[in-house]
Amino acid sequence: MSKGLVVALSGGVGGAKLALGLSRVLPPEELLVVANTGDDFEHLGLSISPDIDTLTYALAGLDNPETGWGRRDETWSFMASIGALGGADWFRLGDRDLATHVERTRRLRDSQTLSQVTADFCRRLGIGARVLPMTDDRVRTRVRSDDGWIDFQDYFVRQQCRPVVQALDFEGAATARPQPDVMAALRGGGLRAVVICPSNPFISIEPILAVPGLRAAIAGAGAPVVAVSPIIGGRAVKGPTAKMMQELGLEASAAAVARRYGDLLAGYVVDPVDAAGVAGLACAVTPAPTLMTTLADKEALARVVLAAADALRQRS
Amino acid sequence: MSKGLVVALSGGVGGAKLALGLSRVLPPEELLVVANTGDDFEHLGLSISPDIDTLTYALAGLDNPETGWGRRDETWSFMASIGALGGADWFRLGDRDLATHVERTRRLRDSQTLSQVTADFCRRLGIGARVLPMTDDRVRTRVRSDDGWIDFQDYFVRQQCRPVVQALDFEGAATARPQPDVMAALRGGGLRAVVICPSNPFISIEPILAVPGLRAAIAGAGAPVVAVSPIIGGRAVKGPTAKMMQELGLEASAAAVARRYGDLLAGYVVDPVDAAGVAGLACAVTPAPTLMTTLADKEALARVVLAAADALRQRS
Structure with a gap:
């Protein structure tokens, strides 16, 4: 018997690990992954959706286990050739990955929505769960640093997160549907849980919550919202989360992430090393190993998150 | 001392061989190759210029000696992936080759002309000679067969030249500049020769001649026009030239190609096996080996063509 739909909010690498875990322990029709599209950008004339791709590659078993992004068994002939023609080569696009961007760009130009392209x-690729963008409209995360406002991928990839982040903006979010x-x-009712994956809160989850109506719909869905901390022992597993928190004047801690989500959270899964640090939070805390290395880790954490949500539902 | 500029009209594979030969025996500033763009098309959202690419790859030493088109040391990961996403995979695009199409498409969308992109x-790629498209405007060769009018690459690649050609049309040529x-x-005067490379007359050279003003400018350039026959002993070295001639009610012969070019030709280089067949032509005939297998073959034929042109100039 169905326990209801699980809606998971996710960015790229870290979120995709838990999304994969959820997809392994849930029937396909009980999982809907909402992907951040604030990282999307146009590069070499192609429409690139990094978080959607990381999610779909992970769910299809096509992901590159070494990098966390891109595709396995990848080749790099395109990259080796584009530079010689004067094309930009700071964003690494593998030859297999490129097929995704070329075909997506063709379809978007042909008036399909990003949702339609992603669903198809x-x-x-044989993915049973649904993956959908937070919006089909254009939202672009921008970063303010000493040099003024720059595009997210310029900050994230070209400058490798070196600029000090003073502020973030989700351009287009205010009018996105x-x-x-x-x-x-x-x-629709009958939701089992909303899961906030262990993604960067500022650049992966908050763009989703910034789309008008989404935060309120999540809060009013009648299902527990359970987040998994992306911070373990004051450090991010991958990416600039901890550095960014410090630059934004926040403590790089699991507790600070939970405070950022505020009263949206009913439950919070943190690594045992962070259990003491989150003792004062209003939401229910579940300590559990949150570092996901193996497939078994991902499935185990997914089960922990679902159990935490189910316990909260029964209590309410 | 400069003997003057050589302007060569060329399609893809066969023409590119002679263009390479010419580039090896001429100083770079004395060669201008005019490429057919009637074969150009949009595929997967990319702007593809097959003849320009075959020419530039050949002149840069990046060509694939096995196929005659595309790049050497090519990989095919993109093709292996695009089909799984529902993208069209009937036109083979190698991973290195793809860099050319992606960067060209980006620049064309950025309002550069095809000439500017090609020149850059x-x-x-270190090519000294100039390669320029016949026009920066859109010209598209179309083929009429039993199924009506179809796009050239549909006929040429997707249907592998199987349809019987009833007529050809160069869409857009009448208004192209x-x-x-x-x-x-x-x-500009001081031209040494106009060379018509051994390309398919109907689909490689005639689109060039169909651009308003070009045929008259060639005829009035004050330099001998010398063609090399693409037919050897009634057969085309590569491609559908002979089949197409028969379907269009012409004899598949070196003589029929020369008659097609008509009074444009001052000189005609044919293989010795065809010398008897072209005896009645009005233009000067030079029998010489025209099958180009090695680099030495290409250089030798280039020298023959230039000598034929120089002899015609001295005579006039």
Whole structure:
């Protein structure tokens, strides 16, 4: 018997690990992954959606286990050639990965929505769970540093997160419409849980919450919202989360992430090393190993998150 | 001392062989190759210029000696991936080759002309000679067969030249403007020769001649026009030239190609096996080996063509 739909909010690498875990322990029709598209950008004339791709590659078993992004068994002939022609080569696009961007760009130009393209790619790659962008409209995360406002991928990839982050902006978010199927799922009742994956709160989850209507729909969905901390012992597993928190004047801690999500959270799964640090939070805390290295780790954490949500539902 | 500029009209594979030969025996500033763009098409959202690419790859030493098109040391990961996403995979695009199409498409969308893109690619690839498209405007060769009018690459690649050709049309040619530097070269005086490379007359050379002003400028350039026959002993070295001639009601012969070019030709280089067959032509005939297998073959034929042109100039 179905326990209801699980809606997971996710960025790229870290979030995709838990999304994969969830997809392994849930029937396909009980998982909907909402992907951040604030990292999306246009590069070499191609429409690139890094978080959607990391998620779909992970769920399809096509992900590159060494990098965490891109595809396994990748080749790099395109990159080796583009530079010689004067093309930009700071964003690494593998030859297999490129097929995704070229075909997506063709379809978007042909008036398909990003949701339609993503859904069809998932179907063709054999992914049972749904993956949908937070919106089909254009939202672009921008970073303010000493040099003024720069595009997210300029900060993230070209400058390798070196600039000190003073502020973030999600350009276009204020007028973006939430993805309709996501809203329907949140409003449809019978939801089992909303899971906030262990992604960077500032650049992966907050762009999703910034789309008008989404935060309220999540809060009002009648299901527990359970987050997994992306911070373990004051450090991010991958990426600039901890550095960014310090630069934004926050403590790099699991507790500070939870405070950032505020009263949205009913439950919070943190690594045992952080259990003491989150003792004062209003939400229910579940200490559990959150470092996901193996597939078994991902499945185990998914089960912990679902159990935490189920316990909260029964209590309410 | 400069003997003057040589302007060569060329399609893809066969023409590129002679263009390479010419580039090896001429100083770079004395060769201008005018490329057919009637084969150009949009595929997967990319702007593809097959003849320009075959020429530039050949001149840069990046060509694939096995296929005659595409790049050497090529990999095919993109092709292996695009089909799984529902993308069209009937036109083979290698991973290195793809860099050319992606960067060209980006620049064309950024309002550069095809001439500018091609000139910059040549410079970056170390090509001394100039390669220019016949026009920066859109011309598209179309083929009429039993199924009506179809796009050229549909006929040529997807259907592998199987349809019987009833007629050809160069869509857009009537309003296309000839490439300005090509016109300036033809009108500038001091030309040594105009060389019609051993390309398919119907689909490689006639699209060039169909651009308003180009045929007249070639005829009035004051330099001998010398063609090399693409037919040897009734057969085409590569491609559908002979089949197409028969379907269009012409004899598949070196003589029929020369008659097609008509009074444009001052000189005609044919293989010795065809010398008897072209005996009645009005233009000067030079029998010489025209099958180009080695680099030495290409250079030798280039020298024969230039000598034929120089002899015609001295006579006039």
